[in-house]
Amino acid sequence: MKKILQPQDWGLQVAPDGELMVGDHAAVALAKEYGTPLHVLNExxxxxxxxxxxxxxxxxxxxxxxxxxxxxxxxxxxxxxxxxxxxxxxxxxxxxxxxxxxxxxxxxxxxxxxxxxxxxxxxxxxxxxxxxxxxxxxxxxxxxxxxxxxxxxxxxxxxxxxxxxxxxxxxxxxxxxxxxxxxxxxxxxxxxxxxxxxxxxxxxxxxxxxxxxxxxxxxxxxxxxxxxxxxxxxxxxxxxxxxxxxxxxxxxxxxxxxxxxxxxxxxxxxxxxxxxxxxxxxxxxxxxxxxxxxxxxxxxxxxxxxxxxxxxxxxxxxxxxxSSSQFLLLTVHRVKNRPGLRKWLITDGGLGTVTLPTFYEYHEVFLCNDVTRPRTEKVNIIGPVCFATDVVYRNKLMPQVNPNEVLAIMDSGAYFTALESSFGFARPAIVAVNNQGHRLIRRSETFEDTVSRDLLNRSAKTKEV
Ligand SMILES: Cc1ncc(COP(=O)(O)O)c(C=O)c1O
Missing domain, CATH: 3.20.20.10 (Alanine racemase)
Structure with a gap:
């Protein structure tokens, strides 16, 4: 029998209104507080x-x-x-x-x-x-x-x-x-x-x-x-x-x-x-x-x-x-329809920056705002990089998703942060959730971080004779 995965398979909960919860914390609220992309670690x-x-x-x-x-x-x-x-x-x-x-x-x-x-x-x-x-x-x-x-x-x-x-x-x-x-x-x-x-x-x-x-x-x-x-x-x-x-x-x-x-x-x-x-x-x-x-x-x-x-x-x-103890939150910023073609959900993370394993792995994707909304259409979920292969998934069966709603890419614990890049965008923060609450365990990259290794205006070494 084919397995249909539910949030409970990751030890997560669903609130009465359908929101995805990590213990007492709504995933959407974490996305709002810390910004996305955001990895959420279930400590x-x-x-x-x-x-x-x-x-x-x-x-x-x-x-x-x-x-x-x-x-x-x-x-x-x-x-x-x-x-x-x-x-x-x-x-x-x-x-x-x-x-x-x-x-x-x-x-x-x-x-x-x-x-x-x-x-x-x-x-x-x-x-x-x-x-x-x-x-x-x-x-x-x-x-x-x-x-x-x-x-x-x-x-x-x-x-x-x-x-x-x-x-x-x-x-x-x-x-x-x-x-x-x-x-x-x-x-x-x-x-x-x-x-x-x-x-x-x-x-x-x-x-x-x-x-x-x-x-x-x-x-x-x-x-x-x-x-x-x-x-x-x-x-x-x-x-x-x-x-x-x-x-x-x-x-x-x-x-x-x-x-x-x-x-x-x-x-x-x-x-x-x-x-x-x-x-x-x-x-x-x-x-x-x-x-x-x-x-x-x-x-x-x-x-x-x-x-x-x-x-x-x-x-x-x-x-x-x-793998299973972490998931990645992405905000859908824009939704694009082209007549006769699949819909595009344009998010703030794709394989060019934060989801490289989705190129070769199957991952479940939940709509955090309402996990229970029926999956009715196949869409392309893409990232923010100007690069045609910056895709999370093509042809993924999803519910109707609106701008500003939040997706959870499940199982982001293995080889996601290891393979991430700062291709035009900052590397994301990671927040850990436990019984006491939530705390940042890695802040997101700042502009200063990204340029901190670059050396400008240094004079060239000359060859000694
Ligand atoms: C030598 C060695 N040991 C352990 C591992 C961990 O593998 P996995 O993450 O699939 O458990 C790897 C992964 O490449 C490896 O090369």
Missing amino acids: ILLKETAKNFRQCVESLYPGKTSVHYAYKCNSVPAVLQMIRSSGLKAEVMSSFELKLALHTGHKGEEIVVNGPCKTDDFLRECLENQVRLIVVDSLDELKALNEICVTEDKEVDILFRVNPDYTPRGMNQGSATGSRKGCAFGLDLKGDEVRAGFTLLQEMKRIHFLGFHFHIGTGIRDPIDYSKALRCLAPLLKLTHAAGFVVKIVDVGGGFAAMTTRELTSRELLIYQGFERLPSSLGKDTDITFKDFAREISNTISRYFPRNDLPELMYEPGRGIV
Whole structure:
């Protein structure tokens, strides 16, 4: 059965007159008070989701576990603090994110480092801060890390990121990070790079191999995809044993879907971008929970290792933690009708500035003024940039919307603020709502902010002779 989403699916309420409410606060009133675009963060839901993820993982695996939140997904400092307060550690991919993790209060030992382009300077910074693990993405990186350890007289624990050459069914190819043809990530198991890595490690006394890392994509809705990808543990364990190493950690990465939004499949994306046919709903109803993912993964790992010698099981969720706890308010400033064509709702945010993920993901859109107004027409919802692709959605089934009414783009917690830009407009504020009330956790960008890095009237450096 197709799932028709309601505000209650995000823990929100509907007032008797149909207004969208976050606890005691009307979304329209928040839009008026703070201006739009405005992200609204449901702080209670975020903390509950993070804690629930950690507890599912801990309760379903008989060995040690740790959950490292993927900073790239939403790196707003107040959000990071809330996630840390729920007992999650950090996964970072750059010097910027490492500094953020330390700034958020994480110690080096709570930080796992990923990424395909860790520069030598970044690797040095990771060593200086004694991060828990560096996940090695290539043989070149392994050699560079070893040289740095030798010259700096340092030691480090590592995992090998492995490319299992597995793509979850229906996944948008752009997100398939476990495919050897589709992306550069990880050591190529089929191309024998893992064996080559072990050969290099034999001579590297300062680098300590602790296990394997996988990250097969994002928005995964079926737990079976993890167990299928993890089948490569069988050849990997043989290789490890033959090389005389031991697996003490298995890191299964992130990718856990938020069930209130989804990526379009490759086919849907082509049809939508080519012919403007947007899926009319989220799709099939699903009641998959974190527990189902944690159970499937725990059972799979337990099949490959003896019970008294289980590895530590690590997770790196991003989207599953933050997506559903935030939504984006946009004001419809103008409505344009062209005879014989679809109506245009002209808003103050589109994918050119604040909704980039709506290019490739299905998100629910509510009319905050009256959620109960029947959906009677298909419209184009667009942004403010003079750029034809500055669209939120083309062909979206909506109620009749009037100028000055407010839309909520649901699930703006994952990869929205990370991918936003200041293309002609200021980046939006974020307001957090909890039991006590609401407060700004990020103000909107000012003109001074946007020009603060520009350097005018500086004389050019001359070449020294
Ligand atoms: C290595 C790694 N871990 C974790 C994540 C988080 O993925 P998600 O937000 O889908 O959970 C990503 C996302 O790109 C990643 O690259």
